[in-house]
Amino acid sequence: MDRMARTPASGTSTRDRLLRAAEEQFATRGVHGAQLRDIVAQAGQANPSAVQYHFGSREGLLAQLLAERQRRVEDALTALGVDVDTATLPQLLRALIAAEGGELRTERGRHCLRITAQLSHDSGVRTRTPHPGLTGTGYWRLICALERPLTALPTPLPEPVRLERIDLALSLIGTALAERARQLTSGEPPLTEEPAFLADLAAVSAAMLTTPHPHS
Incomplete structure (x- = not known):
């Protein structure tokens, strides 16, 4: 049909x-x-x-769609019970990716992952000003907490580099999940099982965030 x-x-x-x-x-x-x-x-x-x-308006429709999606992710983060003030970088990334990855298990979640990947640079990380839909959320607190471990590296990263890397990491995570969602929707067999995929995505993101800066 x-x-x-x-x-x-x-x-x-x-x-x-x-x-x-x-x-x-x-x-x-x-x-x-x-x-x-x-x-x-x-x-x-x-x-x-x-x-x-x-x-x-069209913008109002998109905003409502994203608000519903954000509520689901917030609920998933709450269920994980991660203390963002004390969690390590791997723990923060695993929590973020687990909450987002839960969207892979429903059709509407998979659609939403493909949508938010198109908007990943609208989060507000680079300016420290959250997108209105993220203001006051646990998701935003977790994103902000990603910076803390980067200031404690043996050679701390400069602030612009920290913010840029976090933004790039969010784009990587969003793009990877969106592609996984596309594969599942189209019936393409993924190369790895979901737990291995999510764990590897967290590890790759951590490596990207913590690698020494070439000009340090």
């Missing part, structure tokens, strides 16, 4: 159907490439202004 012609599940609200359609469209066609008319059609709506009615 044509993906665009699917009948939305009964018993769900128009708002939820629009969100689910947006997750798929933004994931597969890009945050900037997806068309609102296709989202509305996939959600089974005849009114072309459905997105504006329920979310105010």
Whole structure:
């Protein structure tokens, strides 16, 4: 059946159907490439202004989608119970990747991983100003805590290098999880099992963050 012609599940609200359609469209066609008319059609709506009615705008729809995703990640972090003030760099990275990696286990989570990978540089790490959706979250506290171990290295990294590396590490993690999500969605067999993949991603990220700076 044509993906665009699917009948939305009964018993769900128009708002939820629009969100689910947006997750798929933004994931597969890009945050900037997806068309609102296709989202509305996939959600089974005849009114072309459905997105504006329920979310105010395309940006409002994306913001709500990301807010729901962030709540799931926050819940996962809370369940892990990591003390970000005392955790080591490997512990912080494993917690971050475990919370994000939980999204691989559902279709909507996989879509959202592919979406957030497109927005990884919007976190606010480079300016120390969190994206509005991250303000006050445990996720942001964990990201900020990644810098602490980098100041305790035998040769501490300069502040600009620390911030740039953390931003790059988040991009690496987001891109790796998004590609894994794409593989699972398309039915491609991954090269490694999920636990090994997540553990290796944490190890590679730690190595990238702590390698000596070439100009130090």
